[in-house]
Amino acid sequence: MKEIRMVDLKGQYDKIKIEIDSAIQNVIDTSSFIKGNHVKEFQKELENFLPVKHVVACGNGTDALQIALMSLNLKPGDEVITSGFTFIATAEVIALLGLKPVLVDVDPNTFNLDVTKVEKAITEKTKAIIPVHLFGQCADMNTLSIIAKKHNLYLIEDAAQALGTNYYINNSITKKAGTIGDIGCTSFFPSKNLGCFGDGGAIFTNNDDLFQKISAIANHGMKKKYYHELIGVNSRLDNIQAAILRVKLKHLNEYNLARQKAADFYDKAFINNPKLQIPVRAKYSTHIFHQYTLLTKDVDREKIQDYLKSKNIPSMVYYPVPIHKQEAFKNYIFSHNDFPVTEDLCKRVISLPMHTELTEEQLNYIVDNVNEATQI
Ligand SMILES: *Cc1c(COP(=O)(O)O)cnc(C)c1O
Numbered sequence: 001m002k003e004i005r006m007v008d009l010k011g012q013y014d015k016i017k018i019e020i021d022s023a024i025q026n027v028i029d030t031s032s033f034i035k036g037n038h039v040k041e042f043q044k045e046l047e048n049f050l051p052v053k054h055v056v057a058c059g060n061g062t063d064a065l066q067i068a069l070m071s072l073n074l075k076p077g078d079e080v081i082t083s084g085f086t087f088i089a090t091a092e093v094i095a096l097l098g099l100k101p102v103l104v105d106v107d108p109n110t111f112n113l114d115v116t117k118v119e120k121a122i123t124e125k126t127k128a129i130i131p132v133h134l135f136g137q138c139a140d141m142n143t144l145s146i147i148a149k150k151h152n153l154y155l156i157e158d159a160a161q162a163l164g165t166n167y168y169i170n171n172s173i174t175k176k177a178g179t180i181g182d183i184g185c186t187s188f189f190p191s192k193n194l195g196c197f198g199d200g201g202a203i204f205t206n207n208d209d210l211f212q213k214i215s216a217i218a219n220h221g222m223k224k225k226y227y228h229e230l231i232g233v234n235s236r237l238d239n240i241q242a243a244i245l246r247v248k249l250k251h252l253n254e255y256n257l258a259r260q261k262a263a264d265f266y267d268k269a270f271i272n273n274p275k276l277q278i279p280v281r282a283k284y285s286t287h288i289f290h291q292y293t294l295l296t297k298d299v300d301r302e303k304i305q306d307y308l309k310s311k312n313i314p315s316m317v318y319y320p321v322p323i324h325k326q327e328a329f330k331n332y333i334f335s336h337n338d339f340p341v342t343e344d345l346c347k348r349v350i351s352l353p354m355h356t357e358l359t360e361e362q363l364n365y366i367v368d369n370v371n372e373a374t375q376i
Helices: 009-015 017-030 037-049 061-070 088-096 141-151 208-217 239-249 252-270 301-310 340-348 360-373
Strands: 054-058 079-083 100-104 126-130 154-158 166-168 174-176 183-187 201-205 222-224 292-296 349-352
Touching: 009 017, 017 239, 037 054, 037 201, 037 239, 054 061, 054 208, 061 088, 061 154, 061 183, 061 201, 061 208, 079 088, 088 100, 126 141, 141 154, 201 208, 208 222, 239 252, 252 292, 252 360, 292 340, 301 349, 301 360, 340 349
Parallel strands: 079 100, 079 126, 126 154, 154 183
Antiparallel strands: 054 201, 166 174, 183 201, 292 349
16 A cells, blocks of 8 residues: 555655646756746736735735735734634744734634634724634634624735635535635645745735735735835746646646545544544535544554654644644633634644545554554
8 A cells, every 4th residue: 555644745746747847848948947937827817716816926825815804904013813722823923023923712513713702803903803714714704794894894814724715605505715805815835725836925805905905015015116105025926836826727626526525434434433523515605625634532642653753654743733823822811711713722632544545445544543543
């Protein structure tokens, strides 16, 4: 059996090697490394895929979040609400810009922002909410949109783990993650559902004014060459990455389906295991399983991981430490009693190998061993 990995980028590459290699060679042959034609074409293709009016490609997903916040004219000390259970980048950019991160606990089923607790966190200084579509499933955007509208707040979606996820606005309207709020942000980090061969990210918006500002900020605050209207940053997707992403975007739906198929296989194998809770799927969103994350019950998670490791099965904990307990945030004031769900999840979650190349043989081997690991 082929070695089991958390993510199998090599296996995925091998299937599209000819197309990818020629796309890379094309960029080398034209020596157009920065601001090349593939970047423009990729932006257009992603606009059509989502669909959304504007896509601005940038250097990575963290920059995407930072640039999105920079486009909103916020003042130091303004408050931005986000999830307490996320990758550090979401909270980090808020702090980096001198804004105040206000963390809210998550829903124990979906692991996304607990929308019943968001309104209590709003003050006069609150300017924006950043929901994170964690592990590939959307947060409750309908409720968040209502709250944002009522309090006149911007809604920025962190869709780094959810590119291609569908959100059901109602029976007749479906939108893609990242196109529902004012601004959406994503990452093309290699292991993301749409990954490039290095760093990459993008910002989406349907708002023409925000688009103008976002594209300027991502390019040194410049609209006309060498005339700088705003303080910006240098954050670009390079042409080689864009060429790779153009090839892979054509496969994104198929990649997400492959992940869903593997998740269905896992679900079936674990649904009757009293020690494990399978991922809860929300009614309002599809799930593209950036991660397949189980919740362990009354078992020693570390023992499970050790057992799996002895069988050459990798597993990971996303995330072991909540944001409010991170050393980097030690000088920020969070009320520590406010995150019971996040703290509990950090102790109990475990993520299994999840990628587009898992074979039935590998899946059978993994589920048998996971079920065995919970018996000991
Ligand atoms: C990966 C990720 C980011 C950051 O993306 P980078 O491209 O690594 O900077 C931000 N938020 C979430 C939820 C992520 O998973």
